[in-house]
Amino acid sequence: MTPEKFESQIQWLINQGFTVVTLKEYFAIKKKSGFINERTIVLTFDDGWKDHYSTVFPLLKKYGLKATFFIVAGSVGSSSYMDWPQILEMQAAGMDMESHSLTHPKLTTIDRKQSLKEIKESKQVLEDHLKGPVSIFAYPFGYYDQQIIQMVKDAGYDAAVTVSGMNAGYLMRKDKAFTCIRYALEGREDLETVARLKRFYP
Ligand SMILES: [Zn+2]
Structure with missing residues (x-):
């Protein structure tokens, strides 16, 4: 994804009247009203790459948007990953930081x-640095099964996300909040x- 294409996609979403919320906000709205406007969208970014700070963050700020970032806790600060000061700066600007x-x-x-260690300790490490609750987990590569879902629940997460194509969310549909499907761009x-295909655009 080039920055130019990403920016034009942001502009398209805004022009079409989509409301962009973080995943934490999405679940809070759903919990409170039991209903989500169909023109609501969540942008998520995985792994905590450096260009999420240098490229994505400035563009989100430019358009006044917020997004959810899934951080690989053990990689923070190493080579091509963001460091803690960058992550904290993004959090302070309203970005939602969750565990990957x-x-x-x-x-x-x-x-x-x-x-279990991957699921529990990543939450702990992130919460220690972010000084707030980390409540959503993104399965690396989208891999999960019933036992993994249970571990994520037991660790205290409220929800978890996968990616389309990986188990495609068909497994354990009753645990919808723990098998949220995303569409990778x-x-x-x-x-x-894509918006038409996913039926959130006429
Ligand atoms: Zn990943």
């Missing part, structure tokens, strides 16, 4: 004790076509 594990493994393929797509 400690080291980004496929949680269903590693030792279950290690999976990588730059080749036309946002209007």
